[in-house]
Amino acid sequence: MSELRDVAYCGLYCRLCSMKSRIPQTATVLAETMAADGWRSFGEYAFEDFKSFWSTLNKLAEFEKECPDCRGGCGDPGCNIRKCAQERGTELCPLCVEFPCRHIDVLAQRYPNLIGDGRRLKQVGVETWVREQEVRRRTGFCYCDIRFHMPDADLPQGESGK
Numbered sequence: 578m579s580e581l582r583d584v585a586y587c588g589l590y591c592r593l594c595s596m597k598s599r600i601p602q603t604a605t606v607l608a609e610t611m612a613a614d615g616w617r618s619f620g621e622y623a624f625e626d627f628k629s630f631w632s633t634l635n636k637l638a639e640f641e642k643e644c645p646d647c648r649g650g651c652g653d654p655g656c657n658i659r660k661c662a663q664e665r666g667t668e669l670c671p672l673c674v675e676f677p678c679r680h681i682d683v684l685a686q687r688y689p690n691l692i693g694d695g696r697r698l699k700q701v702g703v704e705t706w707v708r709e710q711e712v713r714r715r716t717g718f719c720y721c722d723i724r725f726h727m728p729d730a731d732l733p734q735g736e737s738g739k
Contacts, residue, residue, distance in 0.1 A: 580707045581669070585647035586662035587684055588671045588695040590710040595721045597641045598714065604637035658684065669703070671695030687724050 583591045591597055608631075611620070620627035636643070645651050647659060658670060658680045667673045670681055676699075677685065677692045685691040698706040 580703055582646055582648065584669060584703070584707065585652075585659075586667070586670055587647075587658045587681060588669060588691060588698055589647075589688065589720065590694075590707070590713075591644070591646050591651070592714050593710060593718060593720050595719050597644055598719055599721075601638050601641045604634050604640075608634050608638055669695075669698065671698045688720060689723060 585591055611617075611634075616627075617631070620631060624630065647656075652659075661678075661680055662668070662670055662673075665673065670676050670678070671694075676695060681691065681695070694706075697709070701709070
């Protein structure tokens with residue numbers, strides 16, 4: 578299913594991540610502004626690590642295009658949710674008979690809409706749900722607006738939710 582490219586195994590919609598929405602837009606504006614102000618010419622004289630900064634800024638501006646998404650390995654390489662779904666042959670956790678499981682419950686501590694969104698996905702189907710997520714995206718919604726920021730120490734290994 579091609580519409581799954583932007584849907585993580587857990588049921589988060591990748592295009593609602595700040596690294597695929599706000600950060601590339603903001604980085605692009607900053608790079609354009611700095612370029613117009615001449616920073617490419619004199620930045621390295623002002624800051625010794627400027628070349629590294631400029632390279633990183635440009636990578637951030639392009640991240641939406643470069644991100645491999647969850648199914649390509651984005652995020653925590655030890656993600657227990659991804660491992661579980663792959664072992665079970667499940668394309669989406671919300672479609673698993675055990676949803677929500679303990680892995681999802683842990684991630685839902687950071688993403689309070691995760692379980693409700695998963696139930697909605699199961700109810701309306703992937704195609705409709707993806708269209709609904711794109712409506713959210715066009716309104717400027719981003720997971721970082723509602724994500725609870727908890728120290729990683731509060732989460733088990735492989736459940737970082739980053």
